[in-house]
Amino acid sequence: MFAVKVPKREAEKTRRKLIELGVLAKSYSVKREGEFILFPVTGPVEGFEIVEAEFEKTKRRPHSYREVVEVPEEVRPLLPSSFDIIGDVAIIELPEKLMPYGKAIGEAILKVHRHIKAVFAKGSKIEGEYRVRELIRLAGERRTETLHRENGIRLRLDVAKVYFSPRLATERMRIFEKTQPGEIVFDMFAGVGPYSILLAKKAKLVFACDINPWAVRYLEENRKLNKMPNVVPILGDVRKIAGRIEADRVIMNLPKFADRFLREAMLSVKDGGIVHYYGFGPEENLFFEHEAKINGIAKGLGFHVEFLDERKVRPYAPRQFNIAIDFRVLK
Numbered sequence: 435m436f437a438v439k440v441p442k443r444e445a446e447k448t449r450r451k452l453i454e455l456g457v458l459a460k461s462y463s464v465k466r467e468g469e470f471i472l473f474p475v476t477g478p479v480e481g482f483e484i485v486e487a488e489f490e491k492t493k494r495r496p497h498s499y500r501e502v503v504e505v506p507e508e509v510r511p512l513l514p515s516s517f518d519i520i521g522d523v524a525i526i527e528l529p530e531k532l533m534p535y536g537k538a539i540g541e542a543i544l545k546v547h548r549h550i551k552a553v554f555a556k557g558s559k560i561e562g563e564y565r566v567r568e569l570i571r572l573a574g575e576r577r578t579e580t581l582h583r584e585n586g587i588r589l590r591l592d593v594a595k596v597y598f599s600p601r602l603a604t605e606r607m608r609i610f611e612k613t614q615p616g617e618i619v620f621d622m623f624a625g626v627g628p629y630s631i632l633l634a635k636k637a638k639l640v641f642a643c644d645i646n647p648w649a650v651r652y653l654e655e656n657r658k659l660n661k662m663p664n665v666v667p668i669l670g671d672v673r674k675i676a677g678r679i680e681a682d683r684v685i686m687n688l689p690k691f692a693d694r695f696l697r698e699a700m701l702s703v704k705d706g707g708i709v710h711y712y713g714f715g716p717e718e719n720l721f722f723e724h725e726a727k728i729n730g731i732a733k734g735l736g737f738h739v740e741f742l743d744e745r746k747v748r749p750y751a752p753r754q755f756n757i758a759i760d761f762r763v764l765k
């Protein structure tokens with residue numbers, strides 16, 4: 435192929451010029467020949483000495499597992515472009531037709547992403563009271579416990595035993611920014627503590643409740659790991675605790691069933707306190723039904739509600755969104 439030949443001292447200047455002209459053949463490696471440097475180019479370039487030379491293809495590290503995975507061509511378009519990473523564990527959603535190639539997919543992920551040590555496929559939807567899913571091991575270490583870093587905190591958790599979604603990191607930071615120093619926070623569905631521990635950096639006290647004993651075990655551990663003695667883990671059904679706490683801020687991160695706990699949330703917040711409510715809504719009617727429920731429960735208790743903010747948190751299913759509604763309770 436064509437090459438531009440320049441003395442070594444002119445190499446850097448020439449490289450910049452060739453890039454500027456758009457003629458540098460970037461998929462080939464630059465070559466040294468004695469006191470000269472040879473640049474592979476896509477055609478003759480005016481003002482330079484042009485020679486004929488052979489070049490080696492550049493070795494680029496693949497960016498995606500899809501570049502290295504070996505699967506039949508007909509299923510290749512089905513390969514997901516993304517997957518969740520929790521600590522050093524990857525969790526991928528594979529369509530049925532890709533399941534026979536799960537091992538190859540898992541190994542390709544391990545090969546490309548060196549920090550990932552174990553790969554699992556989603557084996558079911560998020561289910562049950564504990565909001566966990568089945569996982570199918572595809573490749574790597576036989577463990578489901580990991581250490582995840584998010585928003586400057588560390589969270590130890592077992593991806594098979596507790597709920598955790600790394601996709602909520604931005605939403606959690608948003609709530610952190612709204613929290614005022616000295617507040618009392620009630621995290622009704624705390625899981626392993628991603629909200630509780632983050633908010634404890636500002637709040638005076640965070641009551642963190644969960645019904646899943648594994649979640650509370652990790653919450654205890656994470657409280658110590660992050661040195662947050664002002665987090666109070668509570669194991670049990672939040673219905674038994676609600677009304678006994680007077681919080682400035684209540685977090686209801688149980689989108690599937692939060693509407694069933696609105697009464698408990700409103701009874702646990704001070705006059706003028708704020709509730710962060712989560713739910714799921716169809717694209718064409720994201721908030722209306724949730725607002726109606728919130729208003730209905732408030733009315734039944736003789737309270738008023740002031741809506742402060744409503745937003746889409748993330749896509750959940752086709753044309754469905756995880757939504758958030760922040761409201762103030764006036765008693």
Ligand SMILES: C[S@@+](CC[C@H](N)C(=O)[O-])C[C@H]1O[C@@H](n2cnc3c(N)ncnc32)[C@H](O)[C@@H]1O
Pocket residue numbers: 563564565597598599602622623624625626627628629643644645646649670671672673687688689
């Ligand atoms: C969607 S997860 C959210 C966990 C955590 N806030 C997070 O962001 O990772 C909901 C949590 O609520 C807990 N939960 C469900 N019903 C509950 C109840 N009645 N009382 C207390 N916790 C409950 C589940 O065990 C689960 O950990």
